[in-house]
Amino acid sequence: MTASVLLAGCNTDQISLATNAKANQPVPPKLIAAMAEKDMDLQSPILVRLFKQEAELEVWKQTRSGKFALLKTYPICRWSGDLGPKVREGDRQAPEGFYSINPGQMNPQSAYYLSFNTGYPNAFDKALGRTGSQLMVHGDCSSRGCYAMTDEQIAEIYSLGRESFFGGQKAFQLQAYPFKMTPVNMARHRNNPNMPFWKMIKEGYDHFEVTRQEPKVDFCEKKYVFDAAKPADARRDPVFDASAKCPAYVIPEEIAEAVRGKQAKDETEYARLVAKGTPVARMNTGIDGGMNKVFAAKIPEGSTGLSESAEGTTLQMLAMAKAPGTIPGHVNPPKPNLDAAASAPAPQEEPVVAVSAPATTRVAAAAPAEKAQEKSQEESSGGGFFSNLGRKMGLGTADTTATTSPPQATASVAPAQTSVTPTTAASRLKAAVTRFVPGHDKSKDTAKDAPKPAVAAKPAEPAKPDTRLAATRPALKPSVSDGAGEATQIMRAAPVVQSNSFDSRFGAVK
DSSP, X not given: XXXXXXXXXXXXXXXXXXXXXXXXXXXOHHHHHHHHHTTBOTTSOEXXXXXXXXXXXXXXXXXXXXXXXXXXXXXXXXEOSOSSOOOSTTSOOOOOXXXXXXXXXXXXXXXXXXXXXXXXXXXXXXXXXXXXXXXXXXXXXXXXXXXXXXXXXXXXXXXHHHHHHHTTOSXXXXXXXSSOOOXXXXXXXXTOTTHHHHHHHHHHHHHHHHHOSOOOEEEXXXXXXXXXXXXXXXXXXXXXXXXXXXXXXBOOHHHHHHHHHHHHHHHXXXXXXXXXXXXXXXXXXXXXXXXXXXHHTTSTTOOOBTXXXXXXXXXXXXXXXXXXXXXXXXXXXXXXXXXXXXXXXXXXXXXXXXXOOOOEEEOOOBOOOOOOOOOOSOOOSXXXXXXXXXXXXXXXXXXXXXXXXXXXXXXXXXXXXXXXXXXXXXXXXXXXXXXXXXXXXXHHHHHHTSOOOOOOOOXXXXXXXXXXXXXXXXXXXXXXXXXXOSSOOOTTOXXXXXTTSHHHHTTTXX
């Protein structure tokens, strides 16, 4: 009967997850090897953490000891908005807080290669009247309120979530933060109006840090409550309502004590940093989101925006490294901080000195590609087998909107120009003046004005071909863990399906 119900819920015009090559890509061998080294099972539960300022997505996985350990950190290609939670529809803010991802939120037919819905707004957001919908973690490196990865990255992350569901995990937790909740970051942002909210979600951050267990999340009195349990004399578990008064509950003493110890240490360090005069992070309201430094280094005039580069690492140093996935040609990097640029002192121009050196040829650099318009944050209808399965089980729905691909930007190359340093009467005028200066040593002028040795002009490099992603992308992307380069793609590749694929596992249902 169950199989008949599930089968009846699948429309014949939808692509079944079992036959969707993108959604059914196997977990890369390198990740499986990393799991074995860290004592993890392929289908053990996962947990995801996101950090805007660092532009990083962490995938944690449960070990055989029952605790979570970090499996892999993915640089985020693009996120939009500002540091702080999402408040209303259309504010371009990527959400912050704790969210639950069930099978119905996985979208194998996403217009952004693959995606999963964050579940915003949660009960806390709704209690505050916050609005918004279709906030995703997806591919395509294009964001309007989402967390955007490359297609290769989201394929890996999607496969890890898929396997955790097959292992019995009903939903995995997504924790989204403005930054890593360390004392130095809290001190730097101490004047931010979002600090009360950040201190509240830091409580859940601390619970995970000290226990390495997924914190149980509840809501009451329009606030988060973590790891709540019933009191010893209670007959049933407490019932929580985000808008109602909190019921009687307790936090297990071993967890509460560990959290208190961590918070006391953090507060001591925070007070020391403030007393030392740690600079307050400036508000950058004119910048839309951020981008990890490894991606910004690959884009003409790329900027990390509100994301920060590691100490001692510049974009020039990263320019020769491989990007973790294919960067599409329509990527829209964050805008630079124009206010900071305007307040910075103007650079001094080099004086032009007339010499008798031969003329040199200066070659103009290729003009950066014009920014194409961002894709609409919309997804195709349906959602496939997983979505229908989730709806039948009452676990949520997949995203259901559509989008079209933007036009590709084209780069133009300015023609080479030949510039010759003009000959002026400066030296003759200088010689005439110095003749009337008493005690002036003319030999120094002779040495100063002597012709400098000519420097051979650097030959112009040939223009590099445009390797940006075309509007029609191939169905599959190579794995990031297997060393996919910046522009590596598998053209017209046949889907690879393991023996333990969706098709075989749901054969009985079919």
